[in-house]
Amino acid sequence: MTIPASTPVSTPTAPLVRAEGVHKYFGDLHVLQGIDLEVGAGEVLCLLGPSGSGKSTFLRCINHLETIHSGRIWLGDEIIGYQQQGTRLVERPEREIVRQRRAMGMVFQRFNLFPHRTALENVIEGPVRVKGMSARSARERGTELLERVGLGGKLDAYPRQLSGGQQQRVAIARALAMEPTLMLFDEPTSALDPELVGEVLTVMKDLADSGLTMIVVTHEIGFAREVADRVAFMDGGQIVEIGTPAEVIDSPRHERTRAFLSRVL
Amino acid sequence: MTIPASTPVSTPTAPLVRAEGVHKYFGDLHVLQGIDLEVGAGEVLCLLGPSGSGKSTFLRCINHLETIHSGRIWLGDEIIGYQQQGTRLVERPEREIVRQRRAMGMVFQRFNLFPHRTALENVIEGPVRVKGMSARSARERGTELLERVGLGGKLDAYPRQLSGGQQQRVAIARALAMEPTLMLFDEPTSALDPELVGEVLTVMKDLADSGLTMIVVTHEIGFAREVADRVAFMDGGQIVEIGTPAEVIDSPRHERTRAFLSRVL
Amino acid sequence: VGTVLLTSACGGTSASTSSDSDLPAAVAQSGTLRVGMSPDFPPMEYLDEKTQSIVGVDVKLVNALGRKLGVKVKIVQQSFDQLLNSVQTGRVDIVMSGLSDTAERQKTVDFVDYFASEGRFYTLQSDAGKFTKPADVCGKTLAVSKKTDYYEQVQKYDKQHCAGAGKSAVKLLPTDSGSAARLQLEQGRADVAVQGAENLAYFEKQDAGKYESVLGPLKSTPFGIVVKKGDSKMSGAILKAMKALVKDGTYKKILTGGGMDYAVTTPVLNGTKD
C-alpha cells in the first residue's frame, strides 16, 4: 500500500535539519518507515498527511521525546539525541539532550499547557526558569507575545478558563517565548477560527522572515499553501512526495497525494 | 461592539430545540448575552464564530453541563434542566436531567475519551451501561461504528495510543452509539485531515437523512457549507446572523460576519 | 559533609579496675548511679502528679542504697520494654522497677533479689462469695496485666487446678495494665482478676470497699535489681549494700511503712531456681 519514499529534494539553503532513514516502532507497529528529509535554515516546511500517518510521531522524534529505532536526525552538525561512536549510535546523556532541546520549540497537538499556571505564567516559565531571564523583562515580553496572539485580556486566566482556541494560542506564545532556532508546530491552527488562522499565519510569516526554521504539521491545505516554502506529504510512515506548495498541492505527482487532496472541501 | 441579536428566522419544520433569551455568566464575564435560536427536527445547524464567542459554552448549556443565568432552552415540549413553576424556573432533580440528556449526544472539543477503556469499550459503555443493551450486540454495533469512521484496526487501542484524529473519531462513534435525537458536535473535524473530514461529512449527511437533528460548532467554512441546512454566526455571546449557508456564507448581511469570512484562506 | 563511621561491636565489655569503692570504676568516678525505672507500677514506682517526679517504695530503697554506696542516685525514666536494653547498652547502671526474678530472665541478666512479691486474686465485693476454692476460677474470665509476671503464673495455676485437672480452662483476658483489668471487672466482662498484693493494697486506699481479695496468694516470686549479666563487681556491690540496709533496719522500715510486711526477704543474687 505504501509508496517508496522519494529521495529528498535538495534545498536552496544549507540544511538545518536532516533526517536519514529514521525508523520507529510502537511495539509491533512500524510507525516511521525510513524518513529522509532535509529542512534548510530559515525554511518553512509543512507536513501534510492522513491521520495516523506518523506526523506527530516524527515531530516528537525530532525533539527526542521519542527514541528512534534506527537512523539519524541531524540538527546542524549534531545528531539529535544520539552520539555516533564509530558505527554505533548511543543515546546522549540527559544534559546534552536538554541542551539540544533548547534550540527547538514545540507546540503540541493537545497543547499541554501547565494547568496550575496562568496564561502569562505559562509563557514566562521557560524564559525565567531555563534561560534565566529576569522575571520583569520576561513578563513584559510574555505580555507582548500574548497580545500579539490576541490574548491581552486573558493574561491571568488559568488554562481551564480558556476556550480551545485561546489555549492553543497560549501554547504558541509559550513556544515562541523561548526564541528557538527551530520550531515544531503540531497542528497549530486546529482549534482556531478563520480569523485567527489568518493572524497566526501573519505571525508565522514574520518569524520566517526573521530567519526562524519551522516544521508545521497541518490539515489546512490553504494555510500550508500560504505559509510553506516546501510541502511534504506523508503516508504510512513515509514521505511520499515533497516539493514547493505549487508542485505538491496543485499538481501532485503521486496517486496517493492526488487522492488525498481531491477531498479538500 | 456587539450587534443586537436578530430574531430567529422561522424554520421549515417544527422546532426541536428552542433557546429563548439565554444568559450565562462566568464570574463577571457575560459569556452568553441573550441567545434566541430555533432548530427544527431533522435540521443541521452549523455555529460559526470567533474563538471565545461562547459557542462551546452554548452547547454545554443545551446539555445542561452548565447552569444558565436566565432564559429557557426547550427540547421538544420540555425546558432543559429547569422546571417552570408559575413564573419561576427551578432546576430539575438529577434523575430528570439524566433522562433529558439521554436524548442528546455530544462530542467534546477535547474529546474526553475514557482513558482506562479501549476504543471499543469507550463506544459500548453508554449502550451497555445506560441503555442496557447486551454486551454482545453492543460490541457488534460498536465495531460497525468504528469501522465506519475508519478505525476497524484500532478497536483494542487505548486512547493514548491513538493519534489526535483517531481519538476524535472514537469520540464521534461514542456519541452516535447512543442513538440520540439531538447531536451536539463541538468542532468534530478539528483534528481530522481533509480525507477524514470528507468521510465524517458523509456520515453526518447520512444521519441528517435519517432524521437526526444536529448542532455543529465548526471552524471549517467549507464543511459548514456542505453539511448545514442553516448557519448561525455568533460573536460576543450573541447570534449575529442566521440563515441558509448561501445567505450567511456567500452574502453575509452584517459587517462582522463579512469581516470574519473574508479571512478564510 | 563528614562521614559518620559507626564502629562495630566487638564484644569488649566492662573492664573494671580496682579502686577503694566496691563499685565499678566508671560509676565510682562519676559518683552517680543511674537507675532505670518505669513509673507505671504504684506503689513501687509511679509519678507524683503534683511534682511530676518518680516516687514509690523502690525509689526510697534505691536512695538508701545510694547513700550506703556513697554515690548520688539518678533515676532515668524509661518504658518497661526498654529497661533491659538500657542495662545492656550501658545507658543505665542498674534497673529497679519491680521486675520479677525468674530463671528464664537470669539467662540474660543478673538479679539482686530484694522484695518478695505475691499475686492475689480479687473480684468485686459482691462476687467475693463465688470464689472459695481454687477450682472456682475454672471456666471464668480472668483479667490480668500482660506486663506482669502473673500472666505466666496464672497459666501455671490453670494447668495445676483447671485445664490440667480436667476442668474447663480459665479464660485469660490480657490487659495493658492493672487499672485496665479493674475496668473489665466493673463492666462484668471479667469475673476475677489478678494483681500484685502491693498494688492491690495501694488501690484499696483509693476505692475502699469496692474490691475484695479472694483465694490464697499465688506463688511468690521475688523482685530483683537488674545488673548486667556477669558484672560481678556491680552485683556484688549492690548485694553488699542491700544487706547492709537490712542490717541497719532501713530496709524493714521502708517496707513496713508501706504496709508490705509480707514482702520482707533476705537479699540474694539470682535467688530464683526453677
Added chain:
Amino acid sequence: MSAKSAVKPVSRSDPPSTAEEMLTEPRRHPGRLVGAVAVLLVAAFIVDSFAGAQIDWGVVRHYLGAGFLIRGLGMTVLLTVVAMVLGIVLGVLVAVMRLSKNPVTSGVAWFYVWVFRGTPVYLQLLMWFNLALVFPVISVPGVYTARTVDVMTPFVAAALGLGINQGAYTSEVVRAGILSVDEGQTEAAYAIGMGRLKTMYRVVLPQAMRVIVPPIGNETIGMLKTTSLASAVGVTEILLEAQHAYYVNNRIMELLIVCAIWYLAAVSVLSVGQYYLERYFGRGSSRPLPRTPFQQFRAAVGRRSVSR
C-alpha cells in the same frame, strides 16, 4: 443510526417568550431539612448517653488544664513536626529515586520502602535507641567520637525512627501523586528545555500536590498519634503523661478523653492548614475553589455581586 423522535417538537401554542427576564433558581432540596433534623436527633442521643455514662466529667474538666498534659502535648507536636519534615524530605527523594530508570537507584529506593514499611515502627524506635547494641561508638575518624548512647538521646532516637519510617510511607504517596500527572506535562516541560530535575519540581510536583496533600494530611495526623510510641524510648509525650496519671489514679477513660480533646484540637489546626494547602494547589483546576471561611464571611456581610 436511526433517530427515533422520542422527543416531541416544541408546541407552537406556547406562551410568548417572556423568558428574557426569567432568572433561573437552583434546585430545591426539601429532604435536606429532614436529614438535618434526623442527624441532630442522633447526635443529641449520643451526647446524652455519654453525659449520663459512668464517666466523671468533673475529672475530665480538671485534667483539661493540667500543665503536665499540655507539656506532653508540646512534645507530641514538636516530635510530629520534626518527624514529618524528615519524612517528607526523604519521601520525595525516595519517590523520585524509585521512578528513576537507574536500577541501582530504584533498587535502593525499593529496598528502603520495603524494609521500613515492612517492620514495626516500635521495633525501629527501639533499634535506634539501642543502636549501641550494634555500634557502641560513633566516630568520624580524627574529628569526633562519641558513645552511641550519648548521641542517641530519646528525642533523637524518636525523631530519627519516626522520620525515617515515615519517609517510606510518604514516598509511596508522592509516587502516586507523580503518576497522577499527565505525561504531556513532562513533555511540555522538556520541550521548553527543562531537565528532569527542574521538570520534577517546577511542573510535576506542584500538580501532584493536589493529590498528595490529603494523604499526607492523613500521615501527619497519624504521626501525631504514632508519636505515642516514642514513649517506648522515654519521650514523655501526652499519652505517656496521661498513662502515668492513670496508673496512679485509675481514671483511664477520663484521662484518655482529655488526651482525645487535645488531639482533636491539634488535628483541627492541622485540618485548617490542609484546607488552605489544598486550595493553593488546587488553583487552575476546573473545579471551583471553595470559598475560605473569611471570604464567605465577607460575602455574607458585603453587597452581593450581580452575577452568580
Added chain:
Amino acid sequence: MSAKSAVKPVSRSDPPSTAEEMLTEPRRHPGRLVGAVAVLLVAAFIVDSFAGAQIDWGVVRHYLGAGFLIRGLGMTVLLTVVAMVLGIVLGVLVAVMRLSKNPVTSGVAWFYVWVFRGTPVYLQLLMWFNLALVFPVISVPGVYTARTVDVMTPFVAAALGLGINQGAYTSEVVRAGILSVDEGQTEAAYAIGMGRLKTMYRVVLPQAMRVIVPPIGNETIGMLKTTSLASAVGVTEILLEAQHAYYVNNRIMELLIVCAIWYLAAVSVLSVGQYYLERYFGRGSSRPLPRTPFQQFRAAVGRRSVSR
C-alpha cells in the same frame, strides 16, 4: 522573535548516509556499576555489624518457627483484612458524601472524618470495648437484646474500632483520588446519559484508583502494625504474643526481630498485590506498564521480538 542561528547548518562534507542500517542503542551508564558496588559494600558492612551485635541470632531462629507467634500472625492478618474491608467501604462512602453538594451529607461526612481522625485509635478501641460503660445493653426492641459486653468481644471491638477509624483516613485518600480525575471525564459520562452514581463507579473511581492504590497500600500495611493496639482490648495478635514471651524471658530485641520478619513477609505479600493492582488500574495510562516478573521471565527465556 529573532531566530539567532546558534546551531550551525549541517556540514555538506558529512560521510554519505549509511544511517539506514544504523540501529540506535540506549544510553550507557558506567556509573551504575560503581553505584551498585558501593551499595553492596554498605549493605555488607551493616549486615556484618548486625551479625556481630549483642543479638542472639540462635534465639531468633528458634522463635521463627514458634507456633504461638504464627497463630498471632494469623490473628493479625485476619484483623487487618476485616478492618480494611470495613475501612474501605466506609471510606468510599464518606468520600462521596464529603463531595456531595448537600450540606447535611457533607457535614456529617466532615464530622465523621474530624472525630475519627482526630482522636487516638487506642482510645477508640477502649471506647468500643468499654461501650458498656455508656450503653450497658444493646437491643433492637422486641427482637433482640444482649449485654453489651457479650456482643463486644475483643475481636468485634477491635474490628469495629480499627475499621471505623480507618474509614476516616481512607475517605481522605479516596477524596484526593476523585479530585485527581479530570472534570471532562465526568462531563463525558453525563453526556452519554449516566447519573451521578454510575459516573462515580464506572468512570471516576476506576481512574482514581491509580492514585488511590499506593496510599491505600500504605494504610493497609499501617493497619497490619496498628492491629497491635488491639492487644489493649485483649486480642492476642503477634506482637502481644511476642510480648508475653519477652516479659518472661527478656529476649526483647530477638522477639521483636522475629515479629519484624513475619511482618516483612506479610508486607511482601501485600506489596505484590499492590503491584498487580497498580498495573491493572494503570492500563491505558501513557506510561508503559512495567512488565510483570512472569513476563520478564518469559522475555528472557523466549525469542526477542524484532522491535524495541
